[in-house]
Amino acid sequence: xxxxxxxxxxxxxxxxxxxxxECVQDMDHENMFWYRxxxxxxxxxxxxxxxxxxxxxxxxPEGYSVSREKKERFSLILESASTNQTSMYLCASSFPTGGxxxxxxxxxxxxxxxxxxx
Amino acid sequence: xxxxEQSPQFLxxxxxxxxxxxxxxxxxxSSLQWYRQEPGEGPVLLVTVVTGGEVKKLKRLxxxxxxxxxxSSLHITAAQPGDTGLYLCAGANLKAAGxxxxxxxxxxVLVKP
Numbered sequence: 020x021x022x023x024x025x026x027x028x029x030x031x032x033x034x035x036x037x038x039x040x041e042c043v044q045d046m047d048h049e050n051m052f053w054y055r056x057x058x059x060x061x062x063x064x065x066x067x068x069x070x071x072x073x074x075x076x077x078x079x080p081e082g083y084s085v086s087r088e089k090k091e092r093f094s095l096i097l098e099s100a101s102t103n104q105t106s107m108y109l110c111a112s113s114f115p116t117g118g119x120x121x122x123x124x125x126x127x128x129x130x131x132x133x134x135x136x137x
Numbered sequence: 138x139x140x141x142e143q144s145p146q147f148l149x150x151x152x153x154x155x156x157x158x159x160x161x162x163x164x165x166x167s168s169l170q171w172y173r174q175e176p177g178e179g180p181v182l183l184v185t186v187v188t189g190g191e192v193k194k195l196k197r198l199x200x201x202x203x204x205x206x207x208x209s210s211l212h213i214t215a216a217q218p219g220d221t222g223l224y225l226c227a228g229a230n231l232k233a234a235g236x237x238x239x240x241x242x243x244x245x246v247l248v249k250p
Contacts, residue, residue, distance in 0.1 A: 023179070050236050061242040062180075062225070069236070077237075109179050115236050124168055124229035124236050128179030 022046070023129040025110055031135045038097040040132050042110030050113045051093035052126065053077075053085060055106040062109065068093055069115070100136045108132045140164070141228050143241035150216055151249055158211045158244045160226035167231045169209045170238065171200055174223040216248045 026041035042051065052067040054077075064077030066085040074085050082104060086094045093112075097104055111126040144159045160169070168187045172180035184193050186202035186209060193200045197220075199212040213220055223245050227238040 052237075059242075062240040064237065067237060111179075113236050124227075124238060125170055125182050125185055126180075126227070126238060127182065128172075131177070131179050133177075 023110060023112055023127050025108075025129040025132050027132050028130060029133050029135075031137065032097075032100050033137055034101060036097075036100050036136075038100050038134065038136075040095040040097075040108055040110075040134070042093045042095070042112075042129055043091055044093075044112040044127070045091065046112065046114065046127070047090065048112035048114045048127075049090075050115055051087065052111040052113075053083075053093065053095045054109045054111065055079070055104075056109055056131075057106050065095065100134075102136050104134065105136045106134060108134055141226055141239050141241035143224075143226060143244050145244060146242065147245045147247075149247045149249065152217055153215050154248075156213050156216055156246065158224050158226075158246070159208070160210065160241050161208045162228060162239075163207065164228070164230075165206050166228035166239075167206070168229045169202055169206075170227045170229070171209070171211055172225040172227065174225060174243075175221075180223075180225055213246075216246075218248050218250050221246060221248050 023044045053065045054062045063079050068074045068087040084096045109131045110129040113126045141162045170185050171183045174180040184200045189204045189206045191202045197214045201210050223243045225243045226241040
């Protein structure tokens with residue numbers, strides 16, 4: 020089974036702090052994603068990466084940066100946390116090649132980090 | 138920009154009843170996934186549909202991909218409290234870099250015992 024782990028389930032930070040959210044997957048997946056999930060707004064893509072050291076902006080990258088130094092690890096960084104970044108953050112990974120049972124687009128999610136910025 | 142609209146947004150039913158969740162778009166997708174998310178957890182993949190008109194069954198859940206690959210439905214027969222959760226559809230586009238998905242807004246299902 021694919022396993023995606025996130026460094027914290029709950030995090031409370033103060034405004035202006037630098038925040039690191041880490042995600043690790045154990046299935047050698049090429050693609051990794053960071054989303055935030057807010058009531059009424061659904062899942063919104065922040066950044067994604069399709070290879071080590073490669074990154075692409077998603078729909079809402081402002082206020083965030085990412086790092087992917089190793090294939091299995093994808094970090095989301097809030098340079099200066101603000102209250103409007105209070106949210107549930109979800110990491111996901113996928114393997115780009117489809118097989119008999121897959122289309123190659125299936126994403127496997129971590130349990131999420133609920134971040135509160137006060 | 139591709140959009141996926143899910144309906145209804147919220148569904149509350151009694152145990153044993155049937156329900157259907159819809160996922161619609163004006164765009165064509167190469168495949169479509171359905172996920173279920175329980176409170177405080179990440180979404181979990183339920184199924185992928187790839188071929189227009191395809192129907193897949195997973196125990197009491199039936200998934201259908203529209204003939205034109207623009208829409209999909211999830212039907213649950215004899216719902217149980219364990220089916221409670223947020224159901225998300227997500228569409229894939231072969232042209233999208235990094236195998237990105239377009240997610241629908243979700244349907245929150247509550248099955249009361």
